[in-house]
Amino acid sequence: MWLKDSSIGRKLVMSISGLALVFFLLFHGAMNVALVFSEEAYNWICEFLGANWYALVGTLGLAGLVVLHFVYALYLTVQNRLARGKDRYAVTAKREGVEWESENMLVLGFVVIGFLVLHMANFWFKMQFTEIMHILGAHDFSVSEFAPTDGAGLVKALFTTPIWGQVYCVLYLVWLVALWFHLRHGIWSALHTMGFNNLKWMKRVKCIGTLGATLVVGLFAVVVFYYLGYGIGELCAQAPAVVEAVEVIETVPVVDSVEVVVDTVQTVVL
Amino acid sequence: MDQHIDIKVKVWRQAGPKAEGHFETYELKHIFQGASFLEMIDILNEQLISEHKDPIAFDHDCREGICGMCSMYVNGHPHGPDSAITTCQLHMRKFKNGETITIEPWRSRAFPVIKDLMVDREAYDKIMQAGGFVSVNTGGIPDANAIPIPKADADEAMDAASCIGCGACAAACKNGSAMLFVSAKVSQLALLPQGKVEAAARAKAMVAKMDELGFGNCTNTGACAAECPKEVSLANIARLNREFLCAKLKD
Numbered sequence: 001m002w003l004k005d006s007s008i009g010r011k012l013v014m015s016i017s018g019l020a021l022v023f024f025l026l027f028h029g030a031m032n033v034a035l036v037f038s039e040e041a042y043n044w045i046c047e048f049l050g051a052n053w054y055a056l057v058g059t060l061g062l063a064g065l066v067v068l069h070f071v072y073a074l075y076l077t078v079q080n081r082l083a084r085g086k087d088r089y090a091v092t093a094k095r096e097g098v099e100w101e102s103e104n105m106l107v108l109g110f111v112v113i114g115f116l117v118l119h120m121a122n123f124w125f126k127m128q129f130t131e132i133m134h135i136l137g138a139h140d141f142s143v144s145e146f147a148p149t150d151g152a153g154l155v156k157a158l159f160t161t162p163i164w165g166q167v168y169c170v171l172y173l174v175w176l177v178a179l180w181f182h183l184r185h186g187i188w189s190a191l192h193t194m195g196f197n198n199l200k201w202m203k204r205v206k207c208i209g210t211l212g213a214t215l216v217v218g219l220f221a222v223v224v225f226y227y228l229g230y231g232i233g234e235l236c237a238q239a240p241a242v243v244e245a246v247e248v249i250e251t252v253p254v255v256d257s258v259e260v261v262v263d264t265v266q267t268v269v270l
Numbered sequence: 271m272d273q274h275i276d277i278k279v280k281v282w283r284q285a286g287p288k289a290e291g292h293f294e295t296y297e298l299k300h301i302f303q304g305a306s307f308l309e310m311i312d313i314l315n316e317q318l319i320s321e322h323k324d325p326i327a328f329d330h331d332c333r334e335g336i337c338g339m340c341s342m343y344v345n346g347h348p349h350g351p352d353s354a355i356t357t358c359q360l361h362m363r364k365f366k367n368g369e370t371i372t373i374e375p376w377r378s379r380a381f382p383v384i385k386d387l388m389v390d391r392e393a394y395d396k397i398m399q400a401g402g403f404v405s406v407n408t409g410g411i412p413d414a415n416a417i418p419i420p421k422a423d424a425d426e427a428m429d430a431a432s433c434i435g436c437g438a439c440a441a442a443c444k445n446g447s448a449m450l451f452v453s454a455k456v457s458q459l460a461l462l463p464q465g466k467v468e469a470a471a472r473a474k475a476m477v478a479k480m481d482e483l484g485f486g487n488c489t490n491t492g493a494c495a496a497e498c499p500k501e502v503s504l505a506n507i508a509r510l511n512r513e514f515l516c517a518k519l520k521d
Contacts, residue, residue: 083446083486093346195512
């Protein structure tokens with residue numbers, strides 16, 4: 001089978017699976033943006049997709065694509081390491097025109113897939129998985145205070161809870177930065193591997209890669225920044241209460257223990 | 271102005287294909303910056319011979335940048351730090367007084383070391399033998415314009431044909447891929463009417479041989495084109511991919 005046995009065939013599998021995942025991300029990102037405009041609209045989308053047969057087929061297809069892309073990445077990397085031979089170069093210089101991300105696609109891929117696991121635990125487990133359990137008969141299966149169709153409530157809770165919400169926002173932004181670098185090389189490289197490139201189009205194809213990566217990541221980032229701002233706004237609204245708490249602590253002549261401070265903060269702020 | 275400099279040269283020494291290799295550092299005094307890099311190695315070898323030591327084995331032939339023999343990885347770059355030249359065209363004015371210059375052989379599974387800086391690049395010949403030619407005798411040079419060829423195609427074919435098969439692309443590639451070489455050889459023929467007839471079969475045969483010989487998979491980092499002494503373009507790789515995929519889809 002030439003898709004497995006020839007180098008260009010293996011790269012074609014990487015290209016097609018990668019591009020298909022990019023299209024999925026565009027679709028996913030476009031749905032997320034609904035959150036910024038209307039929570040109701042987003043929940044309607046959650047209900048529409050949920051655990052319907054088409055959503056399940058899609059999910060299985062996506063899982064297959066991720067596994068294919070991941071397995072081929074490992075296979076190609078092992079082959080490429082072997083092709084370098086047993087002795088490594090003592091000196092390797094930076095080369096002009098060689099982008100950093102192009103040489104670190106596997107590492108970036110690991111970062112992306114690592115955060116994907118976190119993301120699945122944060123949302124998929126509490127939404128589609130819960131619905132699947134309900135369909136299978138486990139009606140009281142629940143891992144979240146939010147209904148599986150209340151996606152907006154779940155997102156808002158994760159990203160706006162004081163401190164933890166902001167931590168999640170930053171984590172997701174780190175994920176998006178890694179994804180941006182991965183796609184910036186991935187998109188143009190996939191088109192190049194599929195043969196859609198020539199001398200004239202070289203710059204254009206690279207530009208398409210950068211634009212595509214920015215569009216995908218931008219769609220997701222807008223939502224994260226929206227909730228980051230929302231969460232920080234909430235924190236600021238509590239700021240007077242914190243100031244008050246500090247004043248109360250200062251009136252305590254001698255702070256006997258840390259617990260006194262914690263108790264005071266908790267009673268005043270929360 | 272070119273001056274005389276004192277340098278240290280850290281060279282990979284390996285007695286034979288099976289032997290363990292190691293680095294050896296030599297001091298060289300009063301090297302004229304106008305000397306070529308290979309002349310500097312010649313001076314070093316003279317010095318080694320006078321000390322009754324084994325001279326450094328290295329490939330070289332034309333010393334004017336057209337044969338592609340001088341395979342040296344100098345300070346982390348195939349053919350040294352200058353761009354668009356071979357090692358023999360590199361001059362000592364690219365180096366500073368007191369500098370330590372590291373010289374390594376090409377390191378790639380498909381290019382095993384024969385001795386010191388000399389590697390076996392027969393793999394490239396084998397890829398050429400697999401299909402890098404036109405099977406029939408196309409006769410003498412036809413009259414100009416007897417076969418119309420667009421100027422752009424002729425230029426691109428000529429640029430691809432400037433590949434001298436030195437191996438710098440595979441040596442520079444983090445994946446040890448020979449795609450730039452193979453794509454240049456496929457392109458120079460696929461772009462012209464005489465070569466177009468066999469383009470599909472050629473692409474399949476040459477890629478199959480390249481994979482068989484243990485070269486890696488191209489990930490489009492562009493290190494090959496950045497280091498190519500003849501500045502062969504990465505666009506050739508897209509053409510090879512296109513030729514290969516179209517041929518496979520037709521099967």
